[in-house]
Amino acid sequence: MARSTALAPQGWLQVAATLDEAAAVWAAGHGRWAVAAHELVCFGVKQARACLFGGCLLALLLATWAWYPTGAWLARYDFLVLAALALQVVLVASGLETRDEAKVILCFHAVGTAMEVFKTAMGSWVYPEASLLRIGGVPLFTGFMYGAIGSYIARAWRLFAFRFVRHPPFIATVWLAVAIYVNFFTHHFLADLRWLLFAALVVLFGRTWILFRIRHAYRRMPLLLGFVLVASFIWIAENLGTFAAAWRYPTQRHGWEWVPLGKLGAWLLLMVISYVLVSAVARRRRRP
Numbered sequence: 001m002a003r004s005t006a007l008a009p010q011g012w013l014q015v016a017a018t019l020d021e022a023a024a025v026w027a028a029g030h031g032r033w034a035v036a037a038h039e040l041v042c043f044g045v046k047q048a049r050a051c052l053f054g055g056c057l058l059a060l061l062l063a064t065w066a067w068y069p070t071g072a073w074l075a076r077y078d079f080l081v082l083a084a085l086a087l088q089v090v091l092v093a094s095g096l097e098t099r100d101e102a103k104v105i106l107c108f109h110a111v112g113t114a115m116e117v118f119k120t121a122m123g124s125w126v127y128p129e130a131s132l133l134r135i136g137g138v139p140l141f142t143g144f145m146y147g148a149i150g151s152y153i154a155r156a157w158r159l160f161a162f163r164f165v166r167h168p169p170f171i172a173t174v175w176l177a178v179a180i181y182v183n184f185f186t187h188h189f190l191a192d193l194r195w196l197l198f199a200a201l202v203v204l205f206g207r208t209w210i211l212f213r214i215r216h217a218y219r220r221m222p223l224l225l226g227f228v229l230v231a232s233f234i235w236i237a238e239n240l241g242t243f244a245a246a247w248r249y250p251t252q253r254h255g256w257e258w259v260p261l262g263k264l265g266a267w268l269l270l271m272v273i274s275y276v277l278v279s280a281v282a283r284r285r286r287r288p
Contacts, residue, residue, distance in 0.1 A: 026038075039214050039215060042214050042215055043214050046156075046159045046160060046214065047156070049155065049159055050152050050155040050156040050159055050160075051152055051155075052091065052096060052097070052151075052155070053087065053088070053091060053097065053105070053147070053148050053151040053152070053155075054148030054149070054151060054152050054237070056087055057084060057087070057144055057145065057148050058148075058237055058240060058241065060080060060083050060084070060087075061080070061240070061241055061244045061246045062240065062244050064076050064079065064080060064244075065243075065244035065245055065246075066244075075129065075130055075131040075132060076129055076131075077127065077129055077130075077131035077133070077134070077139035077141060078131050078132050078133045078139075080139070080141035080246075081133045081139065081140045081141045081144075084141055084144040088102060088105065088144075097151070097155070098158070100154065100281050101151055101154045101155060101158075103281070104147070104150040104151060104153075104154045104277065104278055104281060105144070105147035105148075105150055105151050106147070107150065107277060108143070108146040108147040108149065108150040108151075108274070108277070109143030109144060109146065109147045110143070111146065111181070111273070111277075112142065112143045112145070112146025112147070113135060113138060113140070113142065113143040113146075115181075115184055115185070116138040116142050116143070117135055117136045117137075117138050118185055119184075120136065120137040120138055121136065121137065122188050123250065124249075124250075125247050125248060125249045125250070126247065126248055127139050127142070127246075127247050127248075128245060128247075128248055129245070142247070145241070145246075149234065149270070149271070149274045150274050150277060150278060152230070153230075153274050153275060153278045154278045154281065157278060157282055160212035160213055160214070161212070161213045162210060162211070162212055162282075163210075163211040163212075163218065164208060164209065164210055164211065164223070165208065165209040165211065165220070166207045166208050166209065167208050167223075168204040168205060168208065170279065170280075170283065172204055173204065173272070173275075173276045173279065174276055174280075176197070176200055176201065176204060176272060176276075177272055177273045177275075177276040177277075179193075179197060179200070180197055180269045180270070180272055180273055181273055183197060183269075184266075184269075194265065194266075194269065197269055198265070198268075198269075201224070201227075201268075201269075201272060202224065205223050205224050205227070206224060208222070208223040208224070209221065209222060209223065210222075210223045210226055227268055227271045227272070227275070228268060230271055231264055231267040231268040231270075231271050232264065234267045234270075234271075235259065235261075235263060235264045235267055238259050238263065238267070239258055239259050242256060242259060243256050
């Protein structure tokens with residue numbers, strides 16, 4: 001049998017490392033601005049790798065909105081379920097995603113789908129297209145959208161070799177995550193405690209710094225700022241998702257418009273749940 005000439009993922013990583021070192025030598029000879037530009041490019045490449053699953057899923061939403069045939073025997077939403085499953089299998093089989101990261105996606109799929117079933121029943125948003133693979137009013141592909149958030153955090157944690165300064169106790173972050181998740185349900189019937197949750201978030205993480213390695217040296221930033229930045233990108237992705245009619249809010253019933261900026265706060269709180277679940281995986285990985 002002829003030997004395949006395609007490079008395995010490790011082969012591509014070796015090629016990338018060689019190119020990176022060559023670029024570093026070139027940048028070092030052209031001053032500190034060239035060095036800074038090289039590190040910025042490396043940062044962007046790692047971010048793109050971390051967003052791999054979510055980026056592919058968002059591309060699927062937009063592509064099927066633009067080109068999926070009307071009246072096809074397989075509903076668009078059902079195609080998205082099968083495509084997301086196939087994407088997951090390919091990423092794990094190719095080594096581009098670890099089994100731990102796949103487990104995070106599965107966990108988020110369950111957590112996100114449970115919340116989706118409740119939220120759609122309460123009229124918070126709707127999925128306007130018909131499908132077979134669904135629970136109540138929720139197509140099963142939606143759980144992968146939540147999973148994409150967990151996948152990004154898990155991959156970024158590994159690629160940037162996260163470290164922390166003055167991190168709060170793990171159990172305290174767990175209780176905050178539980179309170180946030182419960183409030184997503186109870187605020188429909190009881191007082192909305194999100195402002196207390198924001199305050200608790202600041203108290204717990206206000207002094208925490210995250211250290212991340214782009215190439216060899218570690219950089220740092222406030223962890224809360226990192227949460228806000230990631231939540232902002234999720235909000236942008238949410239606008240693209242609603243533009244592609246993956247789901248619609250009541251304000252978009254008569255035509256697409258920007259998702260209210262207030263949703264950014266909800267994504268910020270959801271970030272904490274995502275972060276805590278991924279940190280639990282990271283803690284287990286560190287155990288001897």
